[in-house]
Amino acid sequence: DTGVSQDPRHKITKRGQNVTFRCDPISEHNRLYWYRQTLGQGPEFLTYFQNEAQLEKSRLLSDRFSAERPKGSFSTLEIQRTEQGDSAMYLCASSFLNEQYFGPGTRLTVT
């Protein structure tokens, strides 16, 4: 296990298209988090899963965003009808207790 992985690492899409990102957490970690990071800012919380249950969603997560963790292992984050303001680095993290381990991120560019 080499840590949290994310796919793809980079995604360029046109405005209005849908995109989906995948996160594979560290195998024994039951908690999984999604964050978004824009230039010059720290990561901002989007949503959090404990096993397959989505326990919290930030108000940053508009109706166009949806996240799933169907079997309590990997997670997907989908953005529908992308907008230029969605351009950011999307980070996934996982934890067993309160130490979160981050993936390399998916950089989304919406043109």
Added chain:
Amino acid sequence: AQRVTQPEKLLSVFKGAPVELKCNYSYSGSPELFWYVQYSRQRLQLLLRHISRESIKGFTADLNKGETSFHLKKPFAQEEDSAMYYCALNLADRGSTLGRLYFGRGTQLTVWP
């Protein structure tokens, strides 16, 4: 409301000089504080957490509840310490948000030779 404030966006010191990266937080409960570091082209990684009270890579940080601060310090900076440092807060005593981290905007530390 910004829960974590890192007042310095950029910080430069010379090798061997002491360094202090400031972090202030806003929370009246029992916080859990972390420092994360991101080296160039690498992922965000945990540097230290206040409850472990460890010194990692020569860095220490003490939680000061009176001043609501968690400053990161190192007595003698090294060139390899050059990186982006983020302070992060977990509202550990609020079950509904357990685990969610609030990050500051980060401080880019540059250590000159």
